[in-house]
Amino acid sequence: QKEVEQDPGPLSVPEGAIVSLNCTYSNSAFQYFMWYRQYSRKGPELLMYTYSSGNKEDGRFTAQVDKSSKYISLFIRDSQPSDSATYLCAMNSGNNRLAFGKGNQVVVIP
Amino acid sequence: GAVVSQHPSRVICKSGTSVKIECRSLDFQATTMFWYRQFPKQSLMLMATSNEGSKATYEQGVEKDKFLINHASLTLSTLTVTSAHPEDSSFYICSASSGSGYTEAFFGQGTRLTVV
Numbered sequence: 062q063k064e065v066e067q068d069p070g071p072l073s074v075p076e077g078a079i080v081s082l083n084c085t086y087s088n089s090a091f092q093y094f095m096w097y098r099q100y101s102r103k104g105p106e107l108l109m110y111t112y113s114s115g116n117k118e119d120g121r122f123t124a125q126v127d128k129s130s131k132y133i134s135l136f137i138r139d140s141q142p143s144d145s146a147t148y149l150c151a152m153n154s155g156n157n158r159l160a161f162g163k164g165n166q167v168v169v170i171p
Numbered sequence: 172g173a174v175v176s177q178h179p180s181r182v183i184c185k186s187g188t189s190v191k192i193e194c195r196s197l198d199f200q201a202t203t204m205f206w207y208r209q210f211p212k213q214s215l216m217l218m219a220t221s222n223e224g225s226k227a228t229y230e231q232g233v234e235k236d237k238f239l240i241n242h243a244s245l246t247l248s249t250l251t252v253t254s255a256h257p258e259d260s261s262f263y264i265c266s267a268s269s270g271s272g273y274t275e276a277f278f279g280q281g282t283r284l285t286v287v
Binding site for chain 1: 175177203212213215264266280281
């Protein structure tokens with residue numbers, strides 16, 4: 062079983078819709094949970110970072126962590142064409158070594 | 172956020188030659204740098220972790236003699252792909268962080284390597 066599972070299926074949504082992404086993980090030592098956005102042929106950029114269970118909101122983005130279920134989510138409200146990118150979840154246990162999901166390619170259609 | 176510069180952004184080389192990729196932290200001291208490899212539509216796979224002044228720690232299955240990593244200063248790490256073959260063609264990305272334990276890691280823009 063991979064440490065981090067993220068269904069890599071592409072996701073197309075109309076502009077203004079809510080985008081919902083999620084990852085599951087198996088390593089209970091993970092404490093830090095990140096979402097990265099990666100545009101084509103570019104390096105990932107940190108979008109959201111959460112520690113422990115709960116919700117974190119930043120503008121149109123909300124990250125949720127449920128450590129009891131080993132499940133994390135990212136929601137993008139009022140999606141824009143500029144949100145079209147690949148979104149990768151990542152997590153670690155405090156030692157800087159990140160475990161990444163496969164990523165979801167999101168396309169927001171104007 | 173802090174800036175990590177990776178160079179070159181793309182390189183094409185002949186099979187059997189070596190290629191060096193540079194990763195620089197421009198506005199902070201990177202005590203730890205990471206090198207990843209990413210195949211199309213796949214996740215980032217960690218290849219190795221390097222701490223300044225120490226030998227790199229390679230992930231299982233990564234050939235240390237083929238992927239030479241040098242982290243001689245707090246702002247520069249290099250990855251040299253030696254005797255490159257077409258199967259080494261991939262997207263290589265570095266990241267850098269400034270502290271021990273968890274601190275945010277900043278990513279370079281990646282290098283597209285094509286071996287012909």
